[in-house]
Amino acid sequence: MRRNRTAARWAQFAAFGAATTLVLTACASGTPAEKPDTGPTLSDDPVTLTFTWWGNDVRHEITQQLIDAFEAEHDNITIEPQYTDWAGYWDKLATTVAASDAPDIIQMDEKQLSTYAANGVLLDLGSLGDLLPTGDFPDSVLGTGALDGTQYGIPVGINTYTYMANTDVLDGLGIDLPDDETWSWDDLNEIAEEVSEKSGGAVVGSQSWGFEDGGLNNWLRQHGESLYAEDGSPEVAASEKTLAAWWQNLLDVTEAGGTPDPSATIERESAGLAESFTATNQSAFGPWWSNQVAALRSASGQTLVPLMVPTTDEGESAAAYYKPSMFWSASAKTEHPAEVALFLDFLSNSEAAADLLLAERGVPANEKIREYITPKLGEVDQEVVAFLDEIAPRVGDAPPATPPGGGAIETIIDQHTQKVLFGELTPQDAAKSFIKELQRALDDAAI
Secondary structure (H helix, E strand, C coil): CHHHHHHHHHHHHHHHHHCCCCCCCCCCCCCCCCCCCCCCCCCCCCEEEEEEEECCHHHHHHHHHHHHHHHHHCCCEEEEEEEECHHHHHHHHHHHHHCCCCCCEEEECHHHHHHHHHCCCECCHHHHHHHCCCCCCCHHHHHHHEECCEECCEECEEECEEEEEEHHHHHHCCCCCCCCCCCEHHHHHHHHHHHHHHCCCCCEEECCCCCCHHHHHHHHHHCCCCCECCCCCCCECCCHHHHHHHHHHHHHHHHCCCCCCHHHHHHHHCCCHHHCCCCCCCEEEEEEEHHHHHHHHHHHCCCEEEECCCECCCCCCCCECCEECCEEEEECCCCCHHHHHHHHHHHHHCHHHHHHHCCCCCEECCHHHHHHHHHHCCHHHHHHHHHHHHCHHHECCCCCCCCCCHHHHHHHHHHHHHHHHCCCCCHHHHHHHHHHHHHHHHHHHHC
């Protein structure tokens, strides 16, 4: 039912967007345009801004502290929080956008940025002038939030895809931590099966994958492919053969007992981070983003360490990439652009905000802030920074940006993975269907 509602909400948003679509190409990154020297004028009257984000309880608490700190400095500005978990976030945002009631400040994901920007939802942040300085962001990083030179998102942090390992579980079973410099997918599958067997099924080897595009992007890049066309055109570029191999790999290890029963996987997949097999110490491994290490450790109470993603050729593939963890964006219809700029400047450029955020939303993309905050990070976040440095030799260029309409990919991946796991589609048929449905979503967004 959750995914049916998602489709309905997206249809509402698409209908809204058809009337407001900007002339915009599908290339969702570029050099940001020069900003005007001046921006909108701040008001002395009381102002209320709505601010929406997704996350877990740790993120909600930290974000409320950010709001409190900002309001303490600006007596006339009130920030109204609106938050939910990832599963419900895009339903809620699409509904408010369709009702012409978009929040003033929006936590935005890379997969959704071009779609919301192309449909006129997001504010040109360059129009905010010197109220929102961005000089401490490298152009290559800042450009990930730009479309044809128009800045629609300020990168919050950078992170990378990882495989989390529970060393307490492995030690308890007498299994060595694998060498992530050399391990392959076959190695992961073998050790996952070993964990399940030695624990008598009390712990599964690995939490399942196949429910979002981070893992798929890594798999495709390891095979010399990309999800979308390299030239920025709204075309699915992944081959049926490589997609089918991805699902076949998951199916094989699931049937061998290395990952959970499909019904348990689906139940946990929709329950959020805190209920995951990784966070509840019921799996030895699991695919996660590097900025989730702290939340996972807090939830599990055990020792979780990030590992490099397994490869198809024992570590020789430079398929990893740095991804903006998220963006700060704003509504094009905000009635208070100056106050929005003030809050975004606080979030993006202030040491006071950095002291609260630390690395919860990823290692800061702002270079000056990253240098300032690194010595203050706790042990876990210091490990994340070190991990991001460690994988640098494996990091290539970022994948082609998600074209408008590509925000539907997680629902499409999720549905096809479920059908593969439950035997409703073969990996080969899933690959064909996936390409067809994702291309249809891109084509529909271009109409």
